[in-house]
Amino acid sequence: MVEIYNMAGHLVRRLNQISVAIFADRMAAEGVELTPVQFAALSAIDARPGIAQAALAGAIAYDQTTLGGVIDRLEQKGFVAREVSPTDRRARVLTVTRSGQDLLARVRPVVRDLQGDILSGLDEDEKAQLLALLKKTTDAGNGKSRAPLAPRDKR
Amino acid sequence: MVEIYNMAGHLVRRLNQISVAIFADRMAAEGVELTPVQFAALSAIDARPGIAQAALAGAIAYDQTTLGGVIDRLEQKGFVAREVSPTDRRARVLTVTRSGQDLLARVRPVVRDLQGDILSGLDEDEKAQLLALLKKTTDAGNGKSRAPLAPRDKR
DNA sequence: TGCTAATAATCAGCATGCTTATTATATCGA
DNA sequence: TCGATATAATAAGCATGCTGATTATTAGCA
Secondary structure, three states: OOOHHHOHHHHHHHHHHHHHHHHHHHHHHHOOOOOHHHHHHHHHHHHOOOEEHHHHHHHHOOOHHHHHHHHHHHHHOOOEEEEEOOOOOOOEEEEEOHHHHHHHHHHHHHHHHHHHHHOOOOOHHHHHHHHHHHHHHHHHOHHHOOOOOOOOOOO | OOOHHHOHHHHHHHHHHHHHHHHHHHHHHHOOOOOHHHHHHHHHHHHOOOEEHHHHHHHHOOOHHHHHHHHHHHHHOOOEEEEEOOOOOOOEEEEEOHHHHHHHHHHHHHHHHHHHHHOOOOOHHHHHHHHHHHHHHHHHOHHHOOOOOOOOOOO
16 A cells, blocks of 8 residues: 555545546436536526626636636526626626526436435445535635645746 | 535535645645646556556546546656557556656655645544545445446447 | 726636547457 | 457547636726
8 A cells, every 4th residue: 555545635536536427427317418517607606696707716616717618618508698797897797598597407406416426335424424524624725726825936 | 505515526626626736836846847647647657567558547547548648748758658568569568767766756755745735624533534435435436437327328 | 197006807728537439459259 | 260349549629727928907006
């Protein structure tokens, strides 16, 4: 056991991989073209109609550039509308279209249901424990992505 | 709380994101150009000199195509040598170069050390618990990525 | 007010990660 | 041994995810 298999980083990568694969399978079974990332964005916009891209990126911890691309695709599929903000011409304001709402209604129970499958091999207590620990540590590690531990040193 | 924030998928994505960011920070601080994925591959090759790409992909749960690209970059940086297998001309056999070994020696303690930081906000008991649960569920969910739950239906 | 600094979005560029398809080579069974 | 099948690697194509740069716009301050 001189290796990576017990490392948090590796295990988390693996579990994320499993999670994404399960999501893809379920959506395919449902005949729906939607990635986990797209679902999260759509769901979050639905909860905050009129939110701007930057704020949304913060809310669901996506990189702003990445989110731009995600919204592109959601817009192209007709699930999201993107408009210039009336109060800030730099910002783009997002809303879920009717078609997006229909999709959400259809897909939400499937997504809720599949969460349990991601944590396969665990009993209910263990799942709850794991979830609680994940929540605790992600909350603590909050600004880790776009706010580097070390200050931007270049210049 | 009508949302994604308590979902396993979202939390795991976040934690992976945090993990990758911490790794990148530490490597940058070390003046080393190495991603988590590249480190895992290099470390695994070092543990199994002469392993072929397909077998390595299986060992560390990487997609075979993805691994091809990872090895490309490790080879280009001079950390890994790739040769046609003497027993199977389809296969490419991998070994860590001297330079790769030096890098591993230098970076391994840093990687080991950073694992604890990924699980910030947890005490030692909680970290051990989370690690054990992650291990248990990833072991159970093993074939989830390249072995779909539903059979390939197209055609 | 006018200039500077910050912010929102986007672009280019690179690394994962996966799918489908293609090529080269092995393997297995008739 | 030949032929169908399987396997190893790679290519093309798309979706995340991040960095650094650029443009447009806003905010803050002298």
